Amino acid sequence: MTPALAEKIKLLVYEGATVVGSPPEKSPGLSGFPGCDEQVKTTA
Numbered sequence: 001m002t003p004a005l006a007e008k009i010k011l012l013v014y015e016g017a018t019v020v021g022s023p024p025e026k027s028p029g030l031s032g033f034p035g036c037d038e039q040v041k042t043t044a
Helices: 003-014 035-043
Strands: none
Touching: 003 035
């Protein structure tokens, strides 16, 4: 999951959405590596 998508899902949860599943552990790309992986973990 990309950091931008993680932020969007975080916003949806804040607005009342229910999310089911395991939280992501890594970002699929290398853009911003390794910081993007940490950002995804923090957001999740």
